[in-house]
Amino acid sequence: MKRFLSSLLSSLLGSALLLLALSIPATGDERLPNPAVDMIHYRFHLTLEDHTDQIRGRAEITVRFLQDSVVAFDLDLVDRGPEENTGMEVTTVSRDGTELGFLHGDDRLEISLASPSEAQEWRTYTVNYQGVPRDGLIIATNRFGDRTFFGDNWPERARHWLPTVDHVSDKASVEWVVTAPEAYEVVGTGRLLERSDLGDGTELTHWICRVPVATKVMVIGVARFAMRNLGRVGQVPVQAWVYPQSREEGFHDFELAEKAVRFFTGHIGPFPYAKLANVQSKTRYGGMENASNVFYSEGAVRGDRENEGLIVHEIAHQWFGDSVTELDWTHLWLSEGFATYFTHLYNEFTYGRGRLVRGMTRDRDVVLRFHSRRPELALVPHQLTDPNEMLNRNVYQKGGWLLHMLRRQVGDEAFWDGIRTYYRRYRDRNADTEDLRRVMEQASGQELEWFFQQWAHEPGHPVLTGGWSFDPSTGMLTVNVRQTQGSGTLFRFPLDIGVTAHGQDRAVPRVETVEVSRKDQTFSFPVEGEPEEVNLDPHTWLLFQGELTRVSGKGR
């Protein structure tokens, strides 16, 4: 469920239009992926067994209709083809005990309604299904040879095992009611409601997440686990769930998680979910920021705490990506760029500014290299449609750099104000780059359209060439800076020029800040004596390429 207010407004607007033109139906929220329905709640009953990889599912799905007179709607669910062993097979679809017609093909489940909908009406449908998941729920032995089941839905792989509107912008609350052999523990989204021995060698585990989350981050993990409560931040338990054989290493590594949750809670706002489990898993990613249970690749648990950056990154995602979710995949940087930069911020506050600078310098090299391979791609890659292709260096490192430069542009106080407001306003909802811009404009009192246009929507970055000269007769330093990037975009940015006098410490140059916005600009300012060195961006605030050279030896 998302954007309740805006959908209410748009439906009021729709009603007004209806009076004017009776033939036009009231429109729903144009930001939802399915024009007919908004998913409100999923309750997934799942039965997992040892003798087969077939799962049995009963999904109770509550939807809100966005329009009058809907007679059918679609869910995403991968079907089992005639020659295939994998995929899901739907046995019945019903509502209030009445069976309904359905069509299942091309990985879509179309449900026919017994009676047409009314706009804003809520209904609950039950889908019974079974099959061997081809993907999405990874059923495999772990590194210790034990059988495990791990959901791994990013970006749109929930449809392999769960009937959903499998799109990042249609969030819903979710319940997991899992029956599995008693040897396993089940970790799921949200809060543990029940764990019961069913007396037949199986156990029922029930988790509930009352706040809406996207399908990409709603999962369960089922395995033999050692579980430890690492601590609490406010009311939020922080836990480690690791394979029993990794018990010591895993508990040691994941102790770091509490500090990260505390840092982000203090700087951004309350943790969005009922708990945070850090789970050793079979995810295909290094780490996967599932809501309220981060799944880490099994190899990431080593007991040496070398995975601190990974842990902090995935925990930052709980706020950005999971709670405030990108409206569509082209705004993926709102997940990955935030998790990247907030890891740098954690490092800055924990270990000092040097760590931030080293991280940003490394990231800048990554962005420049990526740009030379894909010069046509902006941070918001409007020409791409596949989220796997969008998961590139830009969304991580350039996204992080945008936030770093934004912080410089608006100042620390407005930056943190804006971040907290952005979280408060879009918590449990979706946002796009323009939403962030508007929040930051309010927080800073600055108009920032130019900033987001050049850094988010235009490809590339400033490529600077230039030179400096010193005139001993006047004591003036003259610096010429030219933007030579091929893209044609001229960037606008504050540029720090570092001046180191002879015999002065290079680490603490005198800094002059100038405003660059044109192709070719020359700046002059007085300095005390002939400089030994003149540098661009000595404090690492600008994403750019290039350097200054000394152009004349006047006075030598």
Ligand SMILES: [Zn+2]
């Ligand atoms: Zn990430």
